[in-house]
Amino acid sequence: MLVTRNAADLCALLVNELYGQLPSRIVAALLARGRSNVRDLALHTSLNPKQVRHGLALAIQHNLVFYQTDHETATTIYEGNPQASYHLARVGKILDVIDRKYGVMAKNLVNDLLMLGHVEVAELVRYHRLKHSLKKGRTNGEQNHDHDHNLDPYPYLNNDNDFKNGDPDDPFNDDSHYVNGNGTAHGIADDVMPIQANEVYDTLAQLIAAGVIESVSATMFQSPQDLKASVEQECTKEFPNGVRGAKVTTEFDAMVKSQIRAIGVERTTMKRKLQENALYEPSNIKRRKLANGGMSNGFAGDSGGSILRDEPNTVVRLNFDKCLVELRNQKLTEHAEDFVGETTAQVFAALLSSLCKKVYRCQHDQHTIMTEEEEETYFTGVRVTSEEIFDNLSPGVDVSAGVGTASEEDIDIRFAEKIRKYPPQIQGSHLHETLDEGDEILGSDDEDYDRSGEHLKKAHANGHHGSIAQNGTKPSRDHSGEGQSSRTEQMRQMRQHLLILAEAKQQFVRHCGQNEWTVDFGPLIQQLRYVELDTMIEDNFGRQGLRLTRILREKGKLDDKTLPAMALMRKPDVHVKMAEMEMAGFLEVQEVPRDNNRAANRTIFFWFFDEARTLKRVLDNVYKSMVRCLERLEVERYNKRNVLSLTDRRDIQGKEEEMLRGDVYNEYLEFTEIEKKLFSQVSRLDDLVSIFQDF
Template sequence: MAQQIFTTLAENGRLARFQIQQLTHIPTRSLRHALAVLVQLHLVLHYTGEEDITFYSVDWRNSYYLTRSNRVISLVDNRYGEGAGKIMANLLQLGHARVGDLAQAFDLTTKPNSGDDPCREHVNAENGARVNGTDTNHMRKTPNTKISTIGQFHGTLRKMLKAGFLAKVNKRIYTPAADLDAEIEEAVISDRFPDRKITGPKKQAEFKSAVNILKRKWRDNDEFTDRDLESKGTIRRPGEPPGKRAKVNGGLTNGAGHDGHIEENGPKLPNDMVLKVNYAQCVLAFRTDRLEQLAESYLGPVTGAVYGALLQALEGKVRARDGDIQDDEGSDDEEDDLPVASTLEVADLLDPNIDLTLGIQGMSETQPLTNGDTKGKKKAKVTEDESIKIEDDEDEHHTNGYTSYEGRNKRLNLVEEHLKILEEHSKGFCKRVGGAGRGEWRVHFSALTDTLVQTTIDETILARFGKIHALLVRMLREKGRLAEKEIGALTLMRAKDVRSVLTELQYAGIIEAQEVPKDTSRQPTRTLYLYFHDQKRVQSLLLQQSYQGMSRTLQRLKQERENYKNAIEKAEMMDVMNEELNQNEREAVMQWREVEEKLVIQVQRMDDQVALLRDFSGKDNSLVS
């Protein structure tokens, strides 16, 4: 029923409830219930106008995000532990939930010290969350423990809220973007333009500025702050230094402590606070993983790990939101608005077990402990008491990332050397912009995203057509518009061969041709054809093809499930009916699981490309409802 309503809204656009009923012939009571479920899951938006008629429309952005549920659970699980992953799984399944209801789902209100596996009946697709998940082993992680106390539960929620992976729910998130913009504009006109005249360049600029200011005000009021904590009534003002406890537990911007410890004695969140998943922040985390893979492919795993730590430090200083405010006049200062991270922050996020000497010329691996002999001929004699002290030092090393002040400086120097290597690379992975904290670094994400898109396009052309086609596209990208003879001269190919390759690429939409007539007759023989490659157009083309591929794969998945329907249903009802599967049914279930895994992995791979082509830049608004 909910599927029928969603399909009707997707095909017909914005509709009132009586219009939906006319098209679907669903009873009124059932229709109300299905619409409530769709709104709860953030798949449908609604808006009630002045005539008290509620219109419903599809939330395309959140509907698409359902395909990333497993990846989001795996991401949070890797960063914040198994308990955080289960909180995220609950919110993905429910759409949004109150803090008190989540605590009940973990059975913490009645058994706060229980060590049982909480919420195991409330999590779907838990085992499938790691089918194609990326596990980055270079960052400090929260110990993979389950949430067993109410303090751990609230501490995990605070971490995820401060990191931006969770967000508070308010009434405005159910309003379509066009209606919300119209409401903001009407409020600005009523307040600042009583004559309702906003014509002219000066008034237009003033009007747009006022609209953006009001948008930011509403957005900031909806953000999670210290006011949302059930503290002793003290509210820390902006700029005021944190308390002693906050300093001890680590004051990183993204809320992650230096040792991954979750503070259990901190203030608790109100039980009536409603939370949802912030998918936009998850997109930043996916971008971090993709850029780290790019750096690793060029500079090796150690330098790639350092770059991943830098990206995660920068990621914690950005609050990504769907439908963020884009300033038209702020393009010149776009790079200055990017966040910066210091070498100290990068070192704190980096795994202390990584040998940072690898990948740096002239550095050797760590030598065994000696008694001070510079030539290393005599080994140190370690007594039993000294060995215990060394073990304590090793524990301190694993906790703090360094065993002494000298070791700390050496580690920071090595991290800085890796960052310099990243800065000097032709791709421009990062840039030094200051000297605070042993150096401040900034990443130009727009340029790197364009580089990733360009690499993806080249790989796609190489896989579909071949080396010659990829060579011609790269040449047109660098040289601009070229005639057929010029292309043949540069590639040392015959005109016949060049023409066939260009025809294939033009038919596939990879390149285009501009006609330049030599005279007014405009005859084909008297026309010059200039070929060129438009990367934005090809990027949009690949994005549409990825959508089509995902849609067809999901349809294939549905059809394959119908082929194994009897065996699947019997396996699902096996515990209730106290029956066992025969040999043929077991083989059918195993075949279905294999087919399902292959198709799901293909969908996730295509989603990786969609995220790169559409989401990483943060400027695409094609799915705004």
């Protein structure tokens, strides 16, 4: 897979940051040289074959490298996986969103998977119980302080060298003692109970059913291109006379598509089993509260652990595609909050959470492996009902607040209740709907709603009356109807927020059917891209550069004579600004000569904005900036190597202020401050990469 040099350097630095120098050198060689075997890698990395094989095993363990074996020549070819390598920049964001949505134990399980790579379920549960119980239960005076700087992009993963399996069946046969790496027995404190295996299995089942963790099959170690090529090669054997003619080609394509779907079904067997047998809650059951105070996302997880216990050899790993969907939902919720307010944004988050159960990845291409259900979802879109949204809404959200008051004569019911069958289409920077009058449904799915007396309720909501109890606290909302209002009334109030989202200029939500709602992710992400591009252009070229860019984005190609009149600018100023933006790569110019002489006065210069080309250049510049941040971090670590060597000692970790001398401690604080700034900058740059490419 071809990547730019800056992207390849960034991937190598990210792998080096989390997994060390050996896999980093191999990934860098594969991204720079392309597909290679062990002999070529030994030549390009200056490592011996034994070291190369060890590094490849570690890289394959973490899905950083694909491999393909030719059965005729028995030669294995390795290929770098730049997507998985770059995803390491989002480790902190992923752990944060997992913590808030699924709880602390789920976050720790994901953290363990990031450290171990793909691993069997039984081994993961055993490792998780032993590691986190050891952290809690040391009573001999030695504390296990994690080297954690609370940084977004790169949480340091603790490398527990004192991990020992003990009994392979159960390391907690004796609840009162454990054995560490030096063979010394220590007792567990009375107030610290070891983590129960049932809790770990249930949480793991919840994550697998949600798609955050996926089961691993043999086909996942091949690149999608190689996998499709191998399937086509196998199908070709069924046609000894060759694939010729329209009929035979159609049969061949159908056979290839069927086998690829079968591979997709094989990959999701465990997920489907957990969803169908145990993990979906009925809609009328109140959702359980997580340990961190959040709410579950609709998965019960009561018998999911028993299903995983029956298949302990199932190999699992983290699914970054699903994690990107969660990160996209978070970004869109923040975007909506800027325009429609906090309460309506929380309703939008509940809608996105409902859609998230049926959305498996953000991006699709011709090599994406999908099941028949996923293909149908991708091509027909995902819809959810108001009941599903309400069930995913947190009980702490007061849906009676955040809705303004308007008289009935000021509301166009036909427009407010209009159902839009088709998503909006993007033309330049504006969104236009391709909806014929005959396809427009003007009926309402809320025609029986009695609006009498509604104005008084809205007035109370706007004035914060009626939603504040006598003691000044806001009463909590109860889905069961025992709170301040019934379920039906709360659903009607929530529906008003959905209509606000649908009527907004940004069109966050589309009312697509009777009591059905959906989100058109393409136009929304396009708006985010335009916002970031406009901010970037305005910061670099001022308001005039932004005005010219918006005109070209909307009108297309314009000559240099028409553009000054439309921009209300002087012609010399336009020429200077356009030349400056062309040099920076934000605008392009096309020369159309009127005759063969190609004289400047006989040439028409058409200026235009090429969005795809601009995004590629911006992304490459972002990669370069991230590389420089990480390289600067390496320089700072080298300059402070004496101080860091002290803080890495286990007897000093967590007690730096007490153990270090004053001047040494000040140097340590200075380094941590620089480190936080660099990591924060990398995190902000990663937001641009997500918007411009991954979402």
